[in-house]
Amino acid sequence: MGRSPCCEKAHTNKGAWTKEEDQRLINYIRTHGEGCWRSLPKSAGLLRCGKSCRLRWINYLRPDLKRGNFTDEEDELIIKLHSLLGNKWSLIAGRLPGRTDNEIKNYWNTHIKRKLLTRGLDPQTHRPLNCKNSITGPITSICITPNNTNPNPITSITNNVVSDVYFNAKPNNWNTSEPPNLAEAATSGSGTTEESVSQSHSQSQTQQEEQKQYLDLNLELSISLPFQPQQQGSAAESKQEQQQQRREGQKSPNQKICVCYNLGFQSGNVCDCQARARMVISSDNLHRFLIPLDA
DNA sequence: AATCCCCGCAACCGCCGCAGT
DNA sequence: AACTGCGGCGGTTGCGGGGAT
Numbered sequence: 254m255g256r257s258p259c260c261e262k263a264h265t266n267k268g269a270w271t272k273e274e275d276q277r278l279i280n281y282i283r284t285h286g287e288g289c290w291r292s293l294p295k296s297a298g299l300l301r302c303g304k305s306c307r308l309r310w311i312n313y314l315r316p317d318l319k320r321g322n323f324t325d326e327e328d329e330l331i332i333k334l335h336s337l338l339g340n341k342w343s344l345i346a347g348r349l350p351g352r353t354d355n356e357i358k359n360y361w362n363t364h365i366k367r368k369l370l371t372r373g374l375d376p377q378t379h380r381p382l383n384c385k386n387s388i389t390g391p392i393t394s395i396c397i398t399p400n401n402t403n404p405n406p407i408t409s410i411t412n413n414v415v416s417d418v419y420f421n422a423k424p425n426n427w428n429t430s431e432p433p434n435l436a437e438a439a440t441s442g443s444g445t446t447e448e449s450v451s452q453s454h455s456q457s458q459t460q461q462e463e464q465k466q467y468l469d470l471n472l473e474l475s476i477s478l479p480f481q482p483q484q485q486g487s488a489a490e491s492k493q494e495q496q497q498q499r500r501e502g503q504k505s506p507n508q509k510i511c512v513c514y515n516l517g518f519q520s521g522n523v524c525d526c527q528a529r530a531r532m533v534i535s536s537d538n539l540h541r542f543l544i545p546l547d548a
Numbered sequence: 549a550a551t552c553c554c555c556g557c558a559a560c561c562g563c564c565g566c567a568g569t
Numbered sequence: 570a571a572c573t574g575c576g577g578c579g580g581t582t583g584c585g586g587g588g589a590t
Binding site: 268302304305308309313355356360362363 | 558561
């Protein structure tokens with residue numbers, strides 16, 4: 254059995270809102286404030302579902318909404334945030350004052366997707382479309398190399414890395430034992446809750462600047478061509494090698510390595526690699542989680 | 549002028565996480 | 570620990586406007 258409906262559907266209006274309904278909702282929230290959406294319709298004299306009232310207020314009636322077209326700066330910010338956060342529209346909206354998640358989602362689907370395609374980029378992965386080695390799906394494999402000196406830093410761990418993302422630059426104050434919390438940096442600042450706002454206010458300016466630096470750094474990361482091992486020998490030999498790697502606990506072709514944890518994407522935050530990982534490899538102060546693709 | 553088609557956007561739906569009991 | 574209810578989120582739908590034929 255599923256959950257009971259949030260309201261009595263037989264007695265609720267659906268579809269476009271009338272001016273009168275809008276006015277009732279505005280008047281009610283001006284007097285009583287937001288909250289308790291379930292009981293709001295009855296109290297406000299609206300024949301609407303509470304969810305519908307909430308959506309109408311948040312996406313259309315809220316006084317602090319910014320109207321008008323998106324600016325180029327907003328476009329680029331959305332693209333950068335999407336490359337970091339994926340389809341986390343509410344998080345992205347939190348970084349764009351006056352914009353709603355629904356608005357950004359629509360804008361993404363109607364404008365930015367096309368914009369990225371004309372740039373030759375995959376809107377989901379932000380990788381070049383014509384990259385013959387490109388993989389589908391979100392980036393889950395990240396590798397940090399000090400000063401990017403090692404072109405293939407985890408070859409020693411695995412012979413079959415699907416793809417890697419490298420940071421090209423490493424700030425002088427980057428301490429791999431105390432990684433920046435990128436997820437927090439991404440959501441702080443213009444956070445949507447009072448709590449997050451108060452948290453961000455309580456941070457020292459230096460800390461905020463550091464976080465911004467890390468966020469910018471992450472957003473500006475360059476993506477390397479996926480490492481593809483040279484195919485040598487017969488197919489039988491290759492299969493034998495793969496079986497050998499599995500026996501030895503090494504990464505097989507249908508596994509990915511993630512070091513998100515070291516970037517601050519700790520479990521329960523953005524990345525759940527730690528929870529899903531079947532194996533952890535630690536080296537150079539980095540924890541690399543092996544995650545089967547079918548997990 | 550009429551029809552068709554495409555696009556943008558508001559709204560809905562179902563699921564999920566969390567807090568309260 | 571299990572259950573319930575609510576708010577919030579992301580995916581999807583469908584309507585209306587405008588351009589093309």
